[in-house]
Structures are given as structure tokens and as C-alpha cells.
Amino acid sequence: MVDLDAVTRGNRLELARLLTEVENQTPAGEQALDRLFARAGKAHLVGITGAPGTGKSSLVSCLAKNIRVAQKQTVAIVAVDPSSPFTGGAILGDRVRMRELAGDPGVFIRSMASRGELGGLASATAGVVQVLDAAGFDFILIETVGAGQSEVDIACLAYTTLVVESPGLGDDIQAIKAGILEIADILVVNKSDLPGAENTARALRANLDLGYHLHMNHNGAHRMTIKENEVRNTPAWTPPIIQTIATQHNGIDEVVAEILKHREYLIDTGLWQKREQDRLRSEVYHLLQTGLVKRWQQSTPPQVFERLLQKVFARELSPRAAIDSLLNGSYN
Amino acid sequence: MVDLDAVTRGNRLELARLLTEVENQTPAGEQALDRLFARAGKAHLVGITGAPGTGKSSLVSCLAKNIRVAQKQTVAIVAVDPSSPFTGGAILGDRVRMRELAGDPGVFIRSMASRGELGGLASATAGVVQVLDAAGFDFILIETVGAGQSEVDIACLAYTTLVVESPGLGDDIQAIKAGILEIADILVVNKSDLPGAENTARALRANLDLGYHLHMNHNGAHRMTIKENEVRNTPAWTPPIIQTIATQHNGIDEVVAEILKHREYLIDTGLWQKREQDRLRSEVYHLLQTGLVKRWQQSTPPQVFERLLQKVFARELSPRAAIDSLLNGSYN
Numbered sequence: 176m177v178d179l180d181a182v183t184r185g186n187r188l189e190l191a192r193l194l195t196e197v198e199n200q201t202p203a204g205e206q207a208l209d210r211l212f213a214r215a216g217k218a219h220l221v222g223i224t225g226a227p228g229t230g231k232s233s234l235v236s237c238l239a240k241n242i243r244v245a246q247k248q249t250v251a252i253v254a255v256d257p258s259s260p261f262t263g264g265a266i267l268g269d270r271v272r273m274r275e276l277a278g279d280p281g282v283f284i285r286s287m288a289s290r291g292e293l294g295g296l297a298s299a300t301a302g303v304v305q306v307l308d309a310a311g312f313d314f315i316l317i318e319t320v321g322a323g324q325s326e327v328d329i330a331c332l333a334y335t336t337l338v339v340e341s342p343g344l345g346d347d348i349q350a351i352k353a354g355i356l357e358i359a360d361i362l363v364v365n366k367s368d369l370p371g372a373e374n375t376a377r378a379l380r381a382n383l384d385l386g387y388h389l390h391m392n393h394n395g396a397h398r399m400t401i402k403e404n405e406v407r408n409t410p411a412w413t414p415p416i417i418q419t420i421a422t423q424h425n426g427i428d429e430v431v432a433e434i435l436k437h438r439e440y441l442i443d444t445g446l447w448q449k450r451e452q453d454r455l456r457s458e459v460y461h462l463l464q465t466g467l468v469k470r471w472q473q474s475t476p477p478q479v480f481e482r483l484l485q486k487v488f489a490r491e492l493s494p495r496a497a498i499d500s501l502l503n504g505s506y507n
Numbered sequence: 508m509v510d511l512d513a514v515t516r517g518n519r520l521e522l523a524r525l526l527t528e529v530e531n532q533t534p535a536g537e538q539a540l541d542r543l544f545a546r547a548g549k550a551h552l553v554g555i556t557g558a559p560g561t562g563k564s565s566l567v568s569c570l571a572k573n574i575r576v577a578q579k580q581t582v583a584i585v586a587v588d589p590s591s592p593f594t595g596g597a598i599l600g601d602r603v604r605m606r607e608l609a610g611d612p613g614v615f616i617r618s619m620a621s622r623g624e625l626g627g628l629a630s631a632t633a634g635v636v637q638v639l640d641a642a643g644f645d646f647i648l649i650e651t652v653g654a655g656q657s658e659v660d661i662a663c664l665a666y667t668t669l670v671v672e673s674p675g676l677g678d679d680i681q682a683i684k685a686g687i688l689e690i691a692d693i694l695v696v697n698k699s700d701l702p703g704a705e706n707t708a709r710a711l712r713a714n715l716d717l718g719y720h721l722h723m724n725h726n727g728a729h730r731m732t733i734k735e736n737e738v739r740n741t742p743a744w745t746p747p748i749i750q751t752i753a754t755q756h757n758g759i760d761e762v763v764a765e766i767l768k769h770r771e772y773l774i775d776t777g778l779w780q781k782r783e784q785d786r787l788r789s790e791v792y793h794l795l796q797t798g799l800v801k802r803w804q805q806s807t808p809p810q811v812f813e814r815l816l817q818k819v820f821a822r823e824l825s826p827r828a829a830i831d832s833l834l835n836g837s838y839n
Contacts (some may be wrong), residue, residue: 205827212825213765226559454822459819462830467799470834487791493544495537498794502802 179207182310183214185280190310197302198287213310216451218308219438222333223318224358229341230365233421234430235318236363239282241431248313249281255300255319255329260492272362283312297328302409304332317490334450335437337430339363340379342371361412367418367426376416383414409444412437511555514642515546522642529634530619533662540634543641548783550640551770551834554665555650556690561673562697566762567650571614573763580645582612587632587651587661615644631690636664655697662690666782667769668828669693672711691746693765699750699758708748721819740778742768749800794807 176195181189196204223238225231235252242250265391285303289297302319302424307315319329338359356362364376381485415433419426483501486492492500509528513521529538544731555570557563567584619628632649639647651661662668670691688694688711695707708797747765751758773779815833818824824832 209825209827213822216822442632442770452816455819455826456816459816459826459829462799462826463803463833464796466830466834467803468796471795471799484784484788484791487787488546490548493541494787494791494794495541501795502798 177203177207179210182306183211185311187280189284190283190306191285194285194303195353196489197306198299200299200302201479204302204373210306211306214309216308217316218304218337219434220304220308220313220333221314221316221434222329222336223316223339224329224336225339225363229339229397230282230421231318231339234339234363234365234419235316237419237421237427238425238431238434239316241427242314243279243282246431246435246469249311250314251283251310251312252285252308253315253317254284254286255304255317284486285430297332298461300329301332314328331351331454334447337361337362337434339364339365339387340375341366342369342375359438360412361430362414362416363426363430364418364422364423366418368420372418376418383416409446412440461505509535509539511542514638515543517643519612519615522615522638523617524671525638526617526635529638530631532631532634536634540637546641547637549645550636550641550647551667552636552640552665553646553648553766554661554668555648555671556661556668557671557695561671562753563671566671566695566697566751566759567648569753569756569759570766571648571753573759574646575611575614577760578763578767581643582646583615583634583639583640583642583650583788584617584645585635585647585649586618587649597783615639624711629664629792632661633664633816635785658833666773666779667692667766669695671695671697672707673698674701674707692744692769693762694746694748695762696748696750697756698754700752700755704750708750711748715748717744743780744772772802 177193178186178189182193191422193204193207197208198204221238223231223235228463232254235254237248239252242248285307287299287303304315304317306418317329317333336358338356338361340362341364361378362383364372364379366372417426417429417433421427438447479501482494483497485496487494509523509525510521514525525536525539529540530536532620553570555563555567559586564586567586571582571584574580609700612658619631619635636649637649649665651659668690670688670693672694673696694711694715696704696711698704749761751762753759767816770779773782813832815824815829821825
């Protein structure tokens, strides 16, 4: 059994044990999440995403150090690797790269990999983040590798989302940027000592302006519709573009300042609370779904479902027709 | 209204209209999926994935051409771009790069982007693929950009999964490969005219061998557990590694030959049928979930749910405790 009081008192060994339970979604882990729920909801969650090769990990280390040393806040890093769905492994570097902060109980690092099931990673990450939140960390940095649905899920979890770019990653990567730009609250051009950094920053600015322009004209499913317009008549946030050289600790102060500014913006406009409530709403809805299926399964003999499946396999019934007949009671 | 008979008779304009309905998950689209279900289940679904910059799109064009011209089979391409979650845009190149096959009714190309909601892309893609299957295409090539959860979802949809690599994409990309390798039935090293192609192929082989070795020792959640061991005592499939230069149509015959060989392997071992049934089973399960929630909503006043949510927002009740009380009827 994990000692929850020890976790909230700052016992790091117990924290690590609890996170393993939560990541594996064991009954003990689920119970702990339940009991810790009342203590969570205070940490500022920051998502950091971007294509491979942009130096995200170094940047995250620098940000953590700055938040801890200059801002005197506690900080946890959750490094998520959705590209490793089946092995359950995690990027080794994440565990060793923060040596300079080792021994400081105000800094904590956790690596995790995807569970291979749809939505599994997102919910495991949400659980891990909730525990770190309840354990009292002021900032939680959630770092992801890759560019896809997982980034969108994490953008939903974080209050502030950083998208990291770097100069000269080639055309195909440019295509990816276009989509990911839309979830950015802060844009970072890392490795800005490389040639082309100014061009990358300029291209990002042009893309952003285009995005806003498109929004004004077509009112499509653009990020402004999703984020800024959550609360009507809210002043819009224009994502700043910051050039950094993480390996030389260059530009880090500025990025942290923008994170703090964005947090303030969210709190002042009521968006912080709204995002938290939206997240809780989906969690409750998801649990409702699972609970209803469980209750249904307890009252229905498994053969009924299996017989129906056989008809679907034979393509005699479509999946929809099968479920309709099942729920209308016209099938037994 | 879309004319379904016209779609199955080969009317491409009606097919395109229907796909739009299905992609947008309109009632007409859902109804059409339902009616076309009995006609689907014959096409061989091939997933093609890999990191940006590997030349996947050129490779997919070459494969389509070979399947159409040399194998005399009809072929559809579904190009999925999960990195563009909010705009609904699609990569322009996909629509224009197949000019040489234009006018051939035995070839069809469709681009689609993510819907921005969890699982939205996977289910929209599944619908589009089912329509193309019912429309009679022999092969459906599903191409994805990026590296993440979406690739895993698509691996679940496809019978044969190709992972495309190319020489010299840098260390960070190597990390991604490790995870994605595990979903590969066929590995392609494209751009093999670049220096380092032999090294890449060798590294992949070493990685694969290591994977099998690990599996033998630890029996973890490795791909062999997921794919080859689906049916016990099935001979294992060893993913071949093929070097190609798609821009010069080099190595394409070999890749197509391996796709055909893998299809034969799946059919002979019963894995083809098993994968189809697993997919249908999850679809039915998903519909059951949705149906149960809908039924519950019809019998419960919305205020009950909203009042409960407020308690969760105030952190007086955890999400789990809220749902427990709701389903036990102890809360009103």
C-alpha cells in the first residue's frame, strides 16, 4: 500500500511508487487518485511539444532550472514518449539529463511511455499529473515527443502550451508545423545559433498572422475559436515567438516570463478555471460511459453479446443494427 | 441524398460525395455506412507510416501504380494527416501527385485531416476505408504523416503495415523508430541512393533481432505477442527490410511482392479473419457505449448531471465518487 500522507508530505520514494501504480492504472492507483482529488487543482500545467530534433529536452531542463532557481517554485517534469507504444520503455536521456538539479527535493522527473491502447497514454498522463499536482508541485512541465493526436490531447491537459521549432528541419516538417502551430500559446525557435533562425521565426509569424486572418474570414475550427473564444469578449492572446539556444541557457528567462504572463492572462480572464472545468467534465463523462457499460454487462448474459457478434462477423447485421436491436430489447 | 447504387457501380463523383458525408459523420453518412456494411470486408488494407522526410508519399504513388498496372488490381489511397487537427485541411500535394494515373477509374485518392477530437480521426478513417472497400477497390493504401498514437490506431485498421525509413534522419528520429518498428510487417528504407542506406538497413535488422530476442526472454507487450501470437502455433512472420528509391521506381516490385506475400500469410494462418473480427468487435463495443449513454441521458434530467458536476468543480466530490453515487441512485 502506498502511504498517501507521506506523498503529500514530500516523500519522493513514496511518490515514485504511487506514480507507478497510477501509470499502470492498478486499483490502488485509482483509489489514490480518488483520495488525492481534493488536494489537486493548484499546479500550472505547461505542455511542451514539437518535432524531433528541435532540442526540446534541453529546453525543458533549462526551463525547470530557471523556474526552480530564479522563480523559487517547485517543478515536476513528465516526459511522455508516445512513439513507443508497445514496449513501455522511456527515453533514457530524460532520466539522466538533470544531474545538476539532482538532490533538490523541489524538482522531480518522471518518464512514461504509451500503453498502446487508444487514449491510454492521455489518461495515464492525466493521472500522473494529478498526483504531482496534489503532491504540491507549483509547475508541471509535460514534454512530448512526436507530432500527432497525442499532442492535441496534451494541449487539452495543459494550461499553457509551448511549441518548439528549430531552423532548417526540411519541407516535410514544415507541413507538420502548420497543424501544430494552432495549439501554441508560446512559440520557441530553439537552436537559434543555427543558420536560418531568423527565417524560421519570420515564417512562424507569417503563419500565425495568416491563421488569425483566416479565422476572421471563415470562422472555421481555428484555435481562436477553441481557446480565446471560450469566454466571450475575452481579449485575445497573441502567441509570442521567442528565439533560444538552450544549450547555452540563452533566451530561457524570456520563455519563463511568457509562461508566467500567460498564466496571469488565463487567471484574469477566467480561462484558467474554464479549462479546468472542461477537463473535469470530460473525465466525469468518460467515467459515466465506463460505468454504464459495466452495469449493462452485469445484467446481460455474455452469450447474448457473443451471438450478436457472430452475426456481425458474417455481415448479416451491421454493427449499428446489432446495437440498435440489443438496446431496444428486440434481440435476445 | 447520395446514390449508393451509383457508388457501388463505380460512379466516382457519387463516391466522393459519400466520402465527404462519412468523413463529416453526418446522419446520411452513418446510414450509408450501415447499408454498405454487407458489401465490405474484401479489400486488403495496407497502412504506410514513418517519420516526415522519408519520401512516403512518392513511395505510396509508386506502389499504387504498380498494383494497378503490373497486378491489374484497383487501388484507393487514403492520405491521413493527423498533424493538422483543427484546420480540417489536407496536404495539397496528395491531391496532385498522381497525375500520371489521372482518368483511370481503377485508382482513387482521398486526403483527410484529423477532426481534433480524441479518436475522431481513427473513426472517420475507418468509415472512409469501409466505403472504399464496399465500392470494390481491391487494395486500399492508408498513408499517415507523423509518428504517434494515430499510427498505432491505423496499424489496428490495416492488415499489412509498412514502416518507411530513410538514411540519416538524425538521432532523435532514431528514438522514434524504436517504437514504430514494432508495428511493421514490412520495413522499407527509401531514398536508398543517399549515403548511409546500408547502415540504416543494418541498424533496422539489428533492432528487429533485438526485439525478437527480448520477446523470447521477457514475454512483454511486444508486437509478437500482439500480432503473431494472436492465433497460437502460427508460424511467425519476419518483417523483410527492402531498400527503395521511389523517385526512380526502384525496388517497388519487391515491396508489392512482399505485400502480396504477407496477405497470403495472413489468410493461410487465419490471422486475416481474426484481425477483421477484432476490429468489428471493438466497433460494436464502441457503439454499445454510445448507445447506453444516450439511453441514460433520455431517462435522466440534465440538471442532475449538472448539479453533480458543480460539486466536482468545487472538489467536494471526486469524479469517481460522483459517478458511483449517480449510478447507485444514491444521488438525485
